[in-house]
Amino acid sequence: MKGLLIIVFFQLLGEFISALVNIAIPGPVVGMVLLLVFLAVSNAGHQSINQVANRLLPLLPLFIIPTSVGVITQWDLVKDNILLLSVSVIVSFIMLFVFAALLMKSMQSMRWLGFNKK
């Protein structure tokens, strides 16, 4: 229970800060970063937060599906742009994959970054 309280508290704190300083970073993302900082600097409530997160996160697909189903109101949009969307998604996926792999490889060759000490 305490874990849920902390998580919802950080969610609303995130919303509060996001609205307060009028940044384009959404509240829940601000809340996630704040919770991360909280976990790093404090030892309190870790077990309880872990418990709630372990229950909540496997259910994520259920939270995503209702929004995704909204695509049925956008059939025409999808139909009109199907080629553009498919090409963009597939090609940009491969570009990013190759980019990240090559970047990581070049990082590995830089010993001063400490990559090789394990």
Add this chain to the structure above:
Amino acid sequence: MSFNWINAWYAVVTHPLSGVLITLFCYQLAQWIYRYSGFLSLLHPVLVGLSLVIAVLLVFDISYASYIQSAQLLSLLLGAATVALAVPLYNHFHRVRSLFWPLLLTLVGSAVFAVVSVVGLACLLGADEKILMTLAPKSVTTPVAIILAKEIGGYVPLTAIIVSITGILGAVLAQPLFKILGVKDQATKGIVLGISAHAVGTAKAFELSSEAGAFAGLAMGLMSVITALVLPLLLPLLLLLFS
């Protein structure tokens, strides 16, 4: 005794939880299908589940507006679950602390590249601004992508589906691409999967090894945070450049 079928049916479909029931049922079915297919990536439970929900709505002639209203309970928890993503992020962070700097540099570079590549490409193919906003967050995990797409004004449901498809592309194409690129290191494999294919990629990385999985989980989490940070800075610049 006479049964009032119409009233009974009406009581169910207008109940404030009927959308929750439909979603739970379809997702459960999708999980069974996934298991019986031997965990075939193409039959990922999120995509199958949402297709089944769409089928139910069409068959029973239920409008999206009434479905989403009675499934509100589920979408409401999206924000809390997004905050909870900090927990696995923190746990993975602990395991891979020694490689923090190369990882962070790779992630910042990749987050910028992810947005620039997809927006640039779609722009060259003639996409309008709203479609660009729909595609821009495609490399972050779905809950964050939904929230970001809402923020920048994309077609939110389409973003969610594009993100799921991107994840599946990662699961299907990772092994052949690693072979072509000559990537053998588990840490690199995990990071690349987390960056390019978020949660689905992370699940794939855990199949490879727990080391790859931990790196993928960390990469996925940080990718969401960094993308959320750079997106508001990058987008105006990109729109200026490509329009």
